[in-house]
Amino acid sequence: ATPTSIMVGTGRAAEMGVLFRKGDALQRLTGVRTVAFDKTGTITEGRPDLTDLHLAPGFGRAQVLGLVAAAESASEHPIAAALMRAAAAEGLPPAQPEEFDPLPGYGLHARVAGHRVLVGAQRLMAREGIETAPLAEVEANLARRGRTAVFAAVDGQLAAVLAVSDPVKPTSRAAVAALHAQGLKVAMITGDKAETAEAIARETGIDTVVAGVLPDGKVEAVETLRNTGPVAFVGDGINDAPALASADVGVAIGTGTDIAIESADVVLMSGDLRGVVNAFAVSKATMGNIR
Numbered sequence: 445a446t447p448t449s450i451m452v453g454t455g456r457a458a459e460m461g462v463l464f465r466k467g468d469a470l471q472r473l474t475g476v477r478t479v480a481f482d483k484t485g486t487i488t489e490g491r492p493d494l495t496d497l498h499l500a501p502g503f504g505r506a507q508v509l510g511l512v513a514a515a516e517s518a519s520e521h522p523i524a525a526a527l528m529r530a531a532a533a534e535g536l537p538p539a540q541p542e543e544f545d546p547l548p549g550y551g552l553h554a555r556v557a558g559h560r561v562l563v564g565a566q567r568l569m570a571r572e573g574i575e576t577a578p579l580a581e582v583e584a585n586l587a588r589r590g591r592t593a594v595f596a597a598v599d600g601q602l603a604a605v606l607a608v609s610d611p612v613k614p615t616s617r618a619a620v621a622a623l624h625a626q627g628l629k630v631a632m633i634t635g636d637k638a639e640t641a642e643a644i645a646r647e648t649g650i651d652t653v654v655a656g657v658l659p660d661g662k663v664e665a666v667e668t669l670r671n672t673g674p675v676a677f678v679g680d681g682i683n684d685a686p687a688l689a690s691a692d693v694g695v696a697i698g699t700g701t702d703i704a705i706e707s708a709d710v711v712l713m714s715g716d717l718r719g720v721v722n723a724f725a726v727s728k729a730t731m732g733n734i735r
């Protein structure tokens with residue numbers, strides 16, 4: 445393609461809300477074999493709501509939800525917003541933790557009203573020596589329904605399993621189908637557990653799931669997918685920035701974090717993943733490779 449046709453192509457893409465920050469990304473897109481998506485905030489809305497709260501014996505709902513919401517008030521994770529909204533909706537007064545340690549990929553540790561509070565994934569509880577067996581089956585069932593279930597522990601004792609549900613964007617399924625129609629492999633990379641991720645993958649028609657990935661692990665997951673050819677990675681979060689930079693083509697959601705946008709080659713003006721399909725269409729047309 446000539447410099448002029450690349451200019452025309454990036455101009456056409458911009459009219460569709462797809463901004464090419466780097467002209468050569470238009471060319472690199474034509475070689476891509478796999479499109480890998482982040483889950484939360486990319487495939488899903490990124491605005492989960494509390495759907496379930498199962499207590500361990502000896503604990504009360506207001507007590508646990510109050511402690512958990514206070515602990516989460518210092519967190520920026522979408523799960524935190526869900527739990528704080530739920531506590532407010534149940535009339536619990538907002539409270540702040542005395543101490544707060546975010547544990548990326550695991551959850552958090554906090555001190556609230558003198559209590560030691562842990563909220564997070566099974567691997568956090570395992571690391572802290574908290575027995576989750578009494579609520580493990582409840583957690584597994586919630587995950588199989590596509591919900592993200594987290595455990596809460598208070599003063600070293602398992603207190604509850606809480607689940608949040610993050611709706612899939614209405615257009616995600618159509619975007620995946622359109623990518624498949626072009627012969628591309630479509631993957632999901634997420635820190636969430638396999639059962640939850642697989643339920644979301646079924647709902648959207650995604651064929652390959654890489655789950656349980658720690659924040660540092662997304663680059664490695666992209667590298668593995670590259671064994672079968674060039675990879676485009678699509679994401680919105682701070683955690684996604686390294687993978688956006690290391691993928692053959694990084695695509696950021698324009699409504700996402702600044703660091704994701706700065707790390708990307710292509711930026712979608714809206715959260716609609718059909719923008720990725722448009723990016724491929726323009727790239728093929730520009731490179732004279734229309735199928």
Ligand code: ADP
Pocket residue numbers: 483484516519520521523524547548549550551552563564565566592593594634635636637657658659683
């Ligand atoms: P993702 O972006 O897929 O949510 P993260 O690495 O941010 O991946 O989190 C992985 C897992 O760690 C979450 O699915 C959840 O189980 C747990 N987790 C992380 N942050 C929190 C938090 N603030 N509250 C509760 N659980 C959390």
Ligand code: MG
Pocket residue numbers: 482483484485486679680681
């Ligand atoms: Mg995300």
